[in-house]
Amino acid sequence: MIFEGSEKKFELTVRDDVNLLDWPESHYAGLVRAANTQILSKIENRHTKAYLLSESSLFVWRNRLTMITCGTTTLVDAALRAFDFLKPEQVEAFFYQRKNEYFPQLQSTDFINDTKKLNARIKGKGFRLGRPDEHHLFLFHSDQFYNAQHDDKTLEVLMYGLQGKARSVFNTTGLDTKTIRLETGVDQIVPGFQVDDFAFSPIGYSLNAIQDDRFYTIHVTPQDESPYVSFETNLTEQNSSPELIQKTLQSVLAVFQPQSFDIIYFDPQTPDRRSSAALSPAVSDYDLRSEILESLSCGYDIQYSHHSQGNVKRTRAHKFKI
Secondary structure: OOOOOOOEEEEEEEOOOOOHHHOOHHHHHHHHHHOOOOEEEEEEOOOOEEEEEOOEEEEEOOOEEEEEEOOOOOHHHHHHHHHHOOOHHHEEEEEEEEEOOOOHHHOOOOHHHHHHHHHOOOOEEEEEEOOOOOOOEEEEEEOOOOOOOOOOOEEEEEEEOOOHHHHHHHOOOOOOHHHHHHHHOHHHOOOOOEEEEEEOOOOOEEEEEEEOOEEEEEEEEOOOOOOEEEEEEOOOHHHOOOOHHHHHHHHHHHHHOOOEEEEEEEEEOEOOEOOOOOOOOOOOOOEEEEEEEEEOOOOEEEEEEEEEOOOOOOOOOOOOOO
């Protein structure tokens, strides 16, 4: 069965006088419908609402909204719908990401067309991060400086080709969430969080986890035709040691044992300081294939790096249904 695991993501930050948590549920449902996905469940606390979707996740905080979708969803339409609920001057920062797909011919939109629509609502800049002949990321961001808090950092780990126990567990049909958590430890990558997860039929898995205003989320598409796992978190050194981000990265890789992976790391600038990469590109047992550090005009630095194991993996040709 073909399923596109590679994800699209948008993140919207609004002024302090706007409280997104006060939006009616119909607003969130409207975003989800616009992207052609469905809400499966929700967990929340006084800081965060976390919706588990049939294709990935939606997170809402007082002044920020993050939505991630996979498959053939039309996330750009959800982003445009979000702008309908806001005045232009209320938007402080906006990001739209799109991972290169395994099956781009099945998508109804592409990054160029998406950014044309977005640029008509909010002026921005577009980038490709990574080599065009390998895994890469497309990024559009609003072209206005946003003075973010110093701890406003985001780590994404995008993984390809599960190995070891994770590959066996996630490719076993009919497993429930309790068994998946017990066999893999995905709910203990960062312990102490409230967890909401879902096992898809026949295979596939999603998890949202929140604690106060911190979160992490995992989405697993284990199919051999399009193996993909995403992990994202906003954990920073503010609430733990300076080594937390590196420790979290190592924990994620230990669970999924990917053949290759990308690191995407957002780090805020300040008006008097240009930030620098905080992650070491060297990861044990993996070769660094490419690395990019870009200072964005919106007030963040982004670090993108692609890592892979040096040993050659023999695979079969993929046959398309015509």
